[in-house]
Amino acid sequence: xxxxxxxxxxxxxxxxxxxxxxxxxxxxxxxxxxxxxxxxxxxxxxxxxxxxxxxxxxxxxxxxxxxxxxxxxxxxxxxxxxxxxxxxxxxxxxxxxxxxxxxxxxxxxxxxxxxxxxxxxxxxxxxxxxxxxxxxxxxxxxxxxxxxxxxxxxxxxxxxxxxxxxxxxxxxxxxxxxxxxxxxxxxxxxxxxxxxxxxxxxxxxxxxxxxxxxxxxxxxxxxxxxxxxxxxxxxxxxxxxxxxxxxxxxxxxxxxxxxxxxxxxxxxxxxxxxxxxxxxxxxxxxxxxxxxxxxxxxxxxxxxxxxxxxxxxxxxxxxxxxxxxxxxxxxxxxxxxxxxxxxxxxxxxxxxxxxxxxxxxxxxxxxxxxxxxxxxxxxxxxxxxxxxxxxxxxx
Ligand SMILES: Cc1ncc(COP(=O)(O)O)c(C=O)c1O
Numbered sequence: 001x002x003x004x005x006x007x008x009x010x011x012x013x014x015x016x017x018x019x020x021x022x023x024x025x026x027x028x029x030x031x032x033x034x035x036x037x038x039x040x041x042x043x044x045x046x047x048x049x050x051x052x053x054x055x056x057x058x059x060x061x062x063x064x065x066x067x068x069x070x071x072x073x074x075x076x077x078x079x080x081x082x083x084x085x086x087x088x089x090x091x092x093x094x095x096x097x098x099x100x101x102x103x104x105x106x107x108x109x110x111x112x113x114x115x116x117x118x119x120x121x122x123x124x125x126x127x128x129x130x131x132x133x134x135x136x137x138x139x140x141x142x143x144x145x146x147x148x149x150x151x152x153x154x155x156x157x158x159x160x161x162x163x164x165x166x167x168x169x170x171x172x173x174x175x176x177x178x179x180x181x182x183x184x185x186x187x188x189x190x191x192x193x194x195x196x197x198x199x200x201x202x203x204x205x206x207x208x209x210x211x212x213x214x215x216x217x218x219x220x221x222x223x224x225x226x227x228x229x230x231x232x233x234x235x236x237x238x239x240x241x242x243x244x245x246x247x248x249x250x251x252x253x254x255x256x257x258x259x260x261x262x263x264x265x266x267x268x269x270x271x272x273x274x275x276x277x278x279x280x281x282x283x284x285x286x287x288x289x290x291x292x293x294x295x296x297x298x299x300x301x302x303x304x305x306x307x308x309x310x311x312x313x314x315x316x317x318x319x320x321x322x323x324x325x326x327x328x329x330x331x332x333x334x335x336x337x338x339x340x341x342x343x344x345x346x347x348x349x350x351x352x353x354x355x356x357x358x359x360x361x362x363x364x365x366x367x368x369x370x371x372x373x374x375x376x377x378x379x380x381x382x383x384x385x386x387x388x389x390x391x392x393x394x395x
Pocket of ligand 1: 099202230231243
């Protein structure tokens with residue numbers, strides 16, 4: 001074939017860093033604190049619910065918008081935990097994970113040339129989705145050490161082409177949980193400039209210490225201009241089930257459903273039934289789930305204290321950022337491009353520990369080059385073995 005068949009809009013897209021690091025982890029028999037999913041299963045009763053649904057013959061296509069019992073369960077959860085009223089018939093759509101909810105939402109809302117503001121480091125599918133939809137990503141940096149953002153930087157990034165601000169709280173990869181004050185500032189600008197907000201809340205039930213997850217849709221003036229996206233994968237430790245949802249006013253939901261019907265059409269039926277059941281057990285399930293994740297976070301933090309990697313304590317999600325040790329002695333120096341990737345490759349090859357180099361999650365700032373991302377959704381043995389290998393890394 002001499003002709004160039006691939007579309008121009010996918011030109012800049014490479015293999016995701018997750019695939020690269022997972023391959024290197026496998027090839028080098030490394031402990032994997034890079035990949036962002038649990039190395040253990042979700043509850044057995046949940047698997048049994050899925051199997052029961054299969055045995056009861058719930059095996060054919062689900063309605064395109066998702067089964068009603070799951071949409072009702074999500075609506076009840078939003079009411080109970082956040083005081084938000086959503087109509088399950090017209091305002092909630094079940095998607096193939098949060099990934100598809102994000103894709104369908106961006107496709108449904110972006111016109112060629114629309115600008116979309118995202119905070120960096122960003123979850124990498126936002127940037128790809130915006131580009132695939134013909135939009136232009138714009139970045140506002142969450143700055144070390146506490147990953148705060150500058151209100152003026154955000155306001156100055158807004159132009160007459162801006163349509164959407166994307167937020168992710170609790171945040172992958174930093175573990176930041178947006179405070180009410182920060183959410184109010186974003187909401188204030190969204191209302192003032194008539195913008196939409198896409199709020200990715202897949203780690204909504206993973207907050208630590210005194211942090212509280214607040215959906216931006218619950219702030220005054222925000223309900224009708226927010227698309228809230230979440231997923232069962234993280235909450236029930238079943239990331240491979242890929243059951244997510246998008247919640248928004250009926251007008252935006254209509255638009256999202258138009259893309260969803262031609263993207264996946266419907267999401268796996270027995271899994272939806274099982275997750276609908278899981279929501280009925282949320283109150284008894286969450287305290288144990290949260291306690292276990294807090295223990296995992298604290299174990300990794302404790303272990304890291306005896307390494308040369310300084311951690312930024314996460315308030316939510318199951319990720320944390322650590323500083324690359326060399327840079328502590330080189331203050332004020334900007335590391336070379338791909339520096340974090342070089343260190344991550346050295347660690348996986350020579351020290352048998354896989355991490356994620358985060359500079360790919362930045363579009364503007366160099367700060368990503370100074371850190372590595374670790375995932376603590378791992379068994380105690382994996383966390384201890386990972387820290388043991390990091391300990392061997394001396395500068
Ligand atoms: C912030 C964030 N959003 C979305 C997703 C994708 O979620 P899902 O697996 O439900 O598609 C992830 C997965 O890691 C994530 O970390």
